[in-house]
Amino acid sequence: MSTPGPDRSNPAADSKAAQRWTLVAAILGSSLAFVDSTVVNVALPAIQRSLNANAAQTQWVVEAYVLFLSSLLLGGGALGDKLGRRRMFMAGAVVFVTASVFAAASASIGYLIAARALQGVGAAFLVPGSLSLISSVFPESERGKAIGTWSAMSGVTAAAGPVLGGFLVDHFSWTWAFLINLPLGLGLLYICATRVPEIRSVPAPAGAAKEPVDLVGTALVTLGLTGVIFALIEVPVRGWSDLAVIFSALLGAASLAVFLLFEARAAAPMLPLRLFQNSNFAGANLLTVFLYGALGGALYFLPLNLVQVQGLGATAAGAALLPMIGILFLLSRWAGTLADTYGPKRPLVIGPCIAATGFAWFAIASVDSNYWATFFPATCLLGLGMSITAAPLTTTVMNAVEPGLSGTASGVNNAVSRAAGLLAIGIFGIVMSLAFNLSLDGALATMALPTDTLHQVDMQRNRLAGIVLPETLNAVDRHALKTAVGTAFVSGFRWTMLISAGLALLSAAAAWRMVGNKSDARTG
Secondary structure (H helix, E strand, O other): OOOOOEOOOOHHHHOHHHHHHHHHHHHHHHHHHHHHHHHHHHHHHHHHHHOOOOHHHHHHHHHHHHHHHHHHHHHHHHHHHHHOHHHHHHHHHHHHHHHHHHHHOOOOHHHHHHHHHHHHHHHHHHHHHHHHHHHHHOOHHHHHHHHHHHHHHHHHHHHHHHHHHHHHHHHOOOOHHHHOHHHHHHHHHHHHHHHOOOOOEOOOOOOOOOOOOOHHHHHHHHHHHHHHHHHHHHHHHHOOOOHHHHHHHHHHHHHHHHHHHHHHHOOOOOOOHHHHHOHHHHHHHHHHHHHHHHHHHHHHHHHHHHHHHOOOOHHHHHHOOHHHHHHHHHHHHHHOOHHHHHOOHHHHHHHHHHHHHHHHHHOOOOOOOOOOOOHHHHHHHHHHHHHHHHHHHHHHHHHOEOHHHHHHHHHHHHHHHHHHHHHHHHHHHHHHHHHHHHHHHHHHHOOOOOHHHHHHHHHOHHHHHHOOOOOOOOHHHHHHHHHHHHHHHHHHHHHHHHHHHHHHHHHHHHHHHHOOOOOOOOEO
8 A cells, every 4th residue: 555645735835935945944954963963073172182082982972963863863754754744853953952052061071972962862853854844845856956955055054064163163162063053943943933834644544543653663773773883982992802892782783683673573663674675765775874884984083184183273174174065065956956867876876986086085195194185186076976976865765765755764864874974983993993003003112212101102092193292202202202193093094094985886886786777666
């Protein structure tokens, strides 16, 4: 039986004004989530220094947000379909803005991590809700163009966010990197309340049972991802033999396995596995795993390299990604028409291949890299590849399902994207730690440093490039040790970028093998 489409009983949902304001709201809502991710990455060195955090705690600042965002995205999209897309979208905005205030007020790393987790809860309703609203008010013939516009304008705010956030970090405090969410959030709530129509899936026939929210599935996937991520982040600090690491890894893996089994049998699953019977939907999500895993892992370590090794300020580090975001802005609207004109397969193969070249270019970085010869061309290539990929990928996912499942489909793809980045940061952290320690050990073995200096460095290894050098060192030894630490970080950085390039090529292979040039029959 086909799934009902959106309820068009509200005639305002079909008006041009409603379409225009809904697109504006979708852009603002997704921008809250996207800007926060990029701003926090730029602020991480200042946060690490201010709150005296080690590398694992710094990772948790990012991972706590992405963990709850990934875990709850599926439920967030489904709740929007059932309870009202505007209603849940606005609820997410309220939670997100409130959590941003708590994050800005954080006096300890633990408090900040908790606030970031709450931000992730709010973002879990904003991210799928933005695309679901677009799919609800735009017909399929105009949807690709609308999604391209959403992608391009989200890129503008994503470009402004890191630069503004970096400026605030450099001239005021990292806390202002969270407070910039307030004007965006308040503006979003006003537009939603006054201009955006409420749309939900057509109600079930009289007498039919209402589908419950999948609380069991939500709990299982949250527990599973938490266990796996805890193990990945903590293993460089605690070691593979640590009982907490072993237990959390086993608990996480078992919970995820039970989650899949439960979803296959649930009457109203948060993750309808039948959607993956559609080749385009399955292929697009496999591409998302590889490409957005690569992107999430790479963009976590890039600002740390730029600030802690290359010596850029937070403002300059934020501006360093402007070429990539500028290309996304200039090309995304055009890219939104590619799937409509040529079919999804070609852009979903070509785009990741170009992105892979960009990732590989990052790998040539050294301790004293020239930005224009290293980071600039890499960011341009990455921006070109992602602009060709992003809008056709989203259009492919949304066109593979019945309109009534648009919120669920959006939630699935965004959850896959965030979970991929979540796992990649944890895995890349292990790679970085191994490469960093191997390189640093080799350098220290050739240096005649005092015993107490070596001890201080060893005690701070888990800070990576954030190691604070002893004040008692003479100028020559200080320079040599600083170079050794920077070189060790760059060694790990190169490995992460090469792995990212390989993942991007795998994403292109997935599209080549599984995505067709014509849409499959919709899954409902």
